[in-house]
Amino acid sequence: MKWTNQAWEKIQPIYDSILQMPFIQELQNGTLALDKFQFYMQQDSKYLEHYGRALAALGAKAKDNQMALDFFEFGKNALIVESALHASYFEEFGLQPHAEIPMEPVCHHYVHYLKSTVAYDPIEVAVAAILPCFWIYQEVGNYILQKETANNPYQKWIDTYSSEEFAEGVRKAQYYADLMADNTTEALRKQMFEAFVKASQLEFQFWNAAYTNRIW
Numbered sequence: 718m719k720w721t722n723q724a725w726e727k728i729q730p731i732y733d734s735i736l737q738m739p740f741i742q743e744l745q746n747g748t749l750a751l752d753k754f755q756f757y758m759q760q761d762s763k764y765l766e767h768y769g770r771a772l773a774a775l776g777a778k779a780k781d782n783q784m785a786l787d788f789f790e791f792g793k794n795a796l797i798v799e800s801a802l803h804a805s806y807f808e809e810f811g812l813q814p815h816a817e818i819p820m821e822p823v824c825h826h827y828v829h830y831l832k833s834t835v836a837y838d839p840i841e842v843a844v845a846a847i848l849p850c851f852w853i854y855q856e857v858g859n860y861i862l863q864k865e866t867a868n869n870p871y872q873k874w875i876d877t878y879s880s881e882e883f884a885e886g887v888r889k890a891q892y893y894a895d896l897m898a899d900n901t902t903e904a905l906r907k908q909m910f911e912a913f914v915k916a917s918q919l920e921f922q923f924w925n926a927a928y929t930n931r932i933w
């Protein structure tokens with residue numbers, strides 16, 4: 718079985734609880750309170766600034782040029798495509814400019830977990846750590862799309878993460894995770910699973926923080 722299939726089995730309970738979260742349920746039916754979405758968007762714009770850089774740093778560690786280019790492209794997309802989605806919501810909902818937003822605890826922890834993993838852990842583990850960010854968003858986007866609600870104010874978010882463009886990036890990131898896993902040791906494959914599970918838990922916590930207004 719591919720490493721990615723095994724990894725998903727390990728996070729299935731986390732993913733199931735993500736789908737049951739009030740944040741996701743209410744995003745799906747369009748009833749999510751604006752202040753909770755605002756909290757999420759503001760934290761997420763900070764997250765993406767750092768995530769984009771973590772992806773580029775991971776690319777810089779790649780031995781293969783194509784892998785480096787793919788990760789630079791992922792970083793660019795985080796900063797351009799996903800940030801454009803945020804900018805449109807910032808305008809629509811009249812949110813504070815990025816510079817004035819402090820990173821709250823979960824965002825801070827997730828960003829620094831990814832950056833330190835990329836900086837200090839083997840590249841295999843870093844690839845596993847960045848994967849839930851792609852894969853869980855795609856799955857959640859597709860899940861929400863199945864039960865679409867008319868005039869959902871959060872439709873642009875749903876469209877971004879259920880798009881073919883986003884799916885292509887997910888497939889590439891999964892490909893690199895499997896490639897790394899196939900060419901490494903059992904001990905490192907285990908560390909890769911741990912990183913994949915940890916980042917998935919942080920994805921849950923990120924939405925939970927927005928719903929419960931978790932601040933310092």
Ligand SMILES: Cc1ncc(CN)c(N)n1
Pocket residue numbers: 761764765799849850851854920923
């Ligand atoms: C916290 C978080 N995780 C994942 C994604 C999707 N790249 C995101 N925008 N924000």
